Amino acid sequence: MTKSIPPHPVTAVLSGNDLLVFDVLRAANGPASAYDILDRLKPERPRIAPTTIYRALEHLIRAGRVRRIESLNAYLAATEAGDRAVVFAICDDCGRVQERDAGTEVGRITKALARDGFRPTHPVVEVHGRCGDCEAGSNSVAGGKP
Numbered sequence: 001m002t003k004s005i006p007p008h009p010v011t012a013v014l015s016g017n018d019l020l021v022f023d024v025l026r027a028a029n030g031p032a033s034a035y036d037i038l039d040r041l042k043p044e045r046p047r048i049a050p051t052t053i054y055r056a057l058e059h060l061i062r063a064g065r066v067r068r069i070e071s072l073n074a075y076l077a078a079t080e081a082g083d084r085a086v087v088f089a090i091c092d093d094c095g096r097v098q099e100r101d102a103g104t105e106v107g108r109i110t111k112a113l114a115r116d117g118f119r120p121t122h123p124v125v126e127v128h129g130r131c132g133d134c135e136a137g138s139n140s141v142a143g144g145k146p
């Protein structure tokens with residue numbers, strides 16, 4: 001009989017379902033909701049349940065492989081694994097999300113919070129606006145040039 005379930009360590013091996021969900025997110029090339037992921041997996045896994053998707057997303061977030069974008073209620077494959085501070089620049093016109101390192105700026109905020117006894121675990125800043133392409137009027141539907 002087990003006493004308690006150990007926390008999912010950052011270095012934990014990801015399960016088959018975790019990797020399936022991660023592959024869908026990487027292929028999405030942008031943010032996707034849990035139901036977008038479910039829809040993409042249904043053809044090959046007709047019995048997959050939403051709880052399976054949410055559990056996989058939770059594992060992937062803890063492993064630093066996926067980030068949750070709160071304001072969009074969506075998930076994005078991390079450009080770099082880890083739990084570093086990031087800023088998401090979210091274009092409200094084309095929906096493109098750019099992930100940027102926010103180390104020093106957010107570091108100042110988290111240090112101030114830590115001085116007050118708060119322990120930040122995953123600082124994320126989300127900024128909505130218009131991307132450079134939309135601002136220049138040159139962005140077509142879901143544009144994304146290599």
Ligand SMILES: [Zn+2]
Pocket residue numbers: 091092093094095096130131132133134135139
């Ligand atoms: Zn845009």
